Amino acid sequence: MGVVKTQFAFEALKSIFKKPSTEEYPHKRREPPKDFRGRPVWLIEKCVGCGLCARVCPVKAIKIIGRGKEVNVTYLLDRCIFCAQCAESCNIRAIAIVGEFEFAGYDKSKMSYIYDKKQLVEKEAEIAR
Amino acid sequence: MGMGLMSGSMIKVVIGPQHPALKEPERFIIEVEGEQVVQVTPRIGYVHRGIEKAMENRTYIQNLYLAERICGICSHAHTTCYVQAVEDLLSVEAPPRAKYIRTVIAELERIHSHLLWLGILAHEVGFDTFFMYVWRDREVIMDLLEEISGNRVNYAMNTIGGVRRDLDQEKISKILKGLEVIEEKAKKYIQMIQKEPTILKRTVGVGYLSSIDAVRYNAVGPLARASGVKRDVRKDDPYIAYDDISFNIVTRDEGDCFSRMMIRAEEILESINIVREALSKLPVGDISVKTRLVIPPSETVSRVEAPRGELIHYARSNGTDKPERYKIRAPTLANLKALCKMLTGIYLADVPVILAGIDPCFSCMDRMQIIDCEKKEKQSWTLDDLRRYAREWYQKH
Incomplete structure (x- = not known):
């Protein structure tokens, strides 16, 4: 019993001088690890609109309209479960996973991301002009 | 009931079913006479989520992530069981490196699940300091799993025909370093458990289950092994x-x-x-093989030793990209009968410890209602009330 008491006392004493074990999250933001599965981002200039990502998505968070140069991808953050199967299934690696994790919000309408290749092409043409 | 009429104090204690923080709510109607439990009636099915039916409406790839979400703590056990079943239907085998990586994740998951459970039991007996220490150390494993798989809880490591991520040298050395920390702590905790009077008084001799009863009531996992039954799928049917x-x-x-x-x-x-x-035997090679998405008609059963015991998945395919029937039997269901046996004849104050003792997925008995049959009085208790009652009872006795 004595041994236990000293062990616990030792542990407790050590804890007094240690900094808290919990993360001081809102004040100090911990960097996610390198391979963290966060939000998928479409590299729309690469995308060919094959629709494979939309087919494998378990929660139907991806909608694709059009193919080739007129592809329009809608990604619904509020449905996404961050499994990254879309990025894995993409044959041309047009989906990147970024280490973001702070997505909380009050407005669902702000949680859809639209990637439009046509707009991108037009914008690039404008810049070129 | 006859006994109740004789002594005039048969009380029904209703435990459960709802608690928002935990999965698998469960309701137990416990009939007590004085302090002693006379009969236990479980009522299951409160969190029927229709997963089996949902799996029949999704493709095999999509089902990976549904299977993972059956349980948050043993998510890897469920996906391992699922991919094993699907690989069997496809008659493909994962490459050896993938199998070893699956083993590493499965055992890391077992470590964090057991640490979590140790903390919960310490909390149930009223030893919150120990609970805090154990859960603090569990974070080491959680961080490792995040580092390896990209997420703390749903690892998404398994895929049909292998694993999705490889282990490089940097990750391996991080795992080994983390394990050293946990090993040292675990050894210290084993010492503490054996000598700490707070734990000994509440657990020694409580919730006895003989080895004959463990076999008779089909107990699985650590519950069976604690009763001297050598039952482990990892040895009995190595996967x-x-x-x-x-x-x-x-x-x-x-x-x-x-x-x-x-x-x-x-x-x-x-x-x-x-x-x-x-990790030392980790073979070199591919981590996954390409598989077809359409599976010919067949059926299979796959078994995995989850942290809580034997987990069984059954799958039947019909030549499409979706399963025709999928059945899951989680270890808690197998242990439920043994739990009712253990709860009979004990003191009411021991109920939380024994309930937590099988490491249930349903220990979410936050609301309980006491009905005194004689006075027709109703009284609502929360789990905290029951815990407080248990602690006070033990202080008196």
Whole structure:
């Protein structure tokens, strides 16, 4: 019993001088690890609109309209479960996973991301002009 | 009931079913006479989520992530069981490296699940300091899993025909470093558990289950092993890389809550050795093989030793990209009968410890109602009330 008491006392004493074990999250933001599965981002200039990502998505968070140069991808953050199967299934690696994790919000309408290749092409043409 | 009429104080204690924080709510109607439990009636099905039916409406790839979400703590056990079943239907085999990586994740998951459970039992007996220490150390494993798989809880490591991510040298050295920390702590905790009077008083001899009863009521996992039954799917029917790895099945003969606690603490050490051996033997090669998406008609059963015991998945395919029937039997269901046996004849104050002792997925009995049959009085208790009652009762006796 004595041994236990000293062990616990030792542990407790050590804890007094240690900094808290919990993360001081809102004040100090911990960097996610390198391979963290966060939000998928479409590299729309690469995308060919094959629709494979939309087919494998378990929660139907991806909608694709059009193919080739007129592809329009809608990604619904509020449905996404961050499994990254879309990025894995993409044959041309047009989906990147970024280490973001702070997505909380009050407005669902702000949680859809639209990637439009046509707009991108037009914008690039404008810049070129 | 006859006994109740004789003494005039048959009380029905209703435990459960709802608690928002935990999965698998469960309701127990416990009939007590004075302090003694006379009869226990479980009522299951409160969190029927229709997963089996949902799986029939999704493709095999989509089902991976549904299977993972059956349980948050043993998510890897569920996906391993699922991919094993699907690989069997496809008659493909994952490459050896993938099997070893699956083993590493499975054992890391077992370590964190057992640490979590040790904390919960310490909390139930009113030893919150121990609970805090154990959960603090569990974070080491959670961080490792995040580092390896990209997420703390749903690892998404398994895919049909292999694993999705490889282990590089940097990750391996991080795992080994983390394991050293956990090993040292686990050894210290085993010492503490054996000598700490707070734990001993509440667990020794509590919730006794004899080895005959453990076999008769089909107990699985650590519950069966704590009663001296050598039952472990990892040895009985080796899957992934367990047939190449040497390890012992930890068993004890006492069959009480204390031995369940010790079994899990010792299994942590055993799991650490398994991870080390798997990492040292890690074969070189591919981590996955390409598979077809359409599966010919067939059926199969797959078994996995989840942290809580034997997990069974059954799958039947019909030539499309979706399963025709999928059935899951989680270990808690198997242990439920043994739990009712253990709860009969004990003191009401021991109920939380025994309930927590089987490491249920449903220990979410936050609301309980006491109905006094004689006075027709109703009284609502929360789990905290029950815990407080248990602590006060033990102080008096």
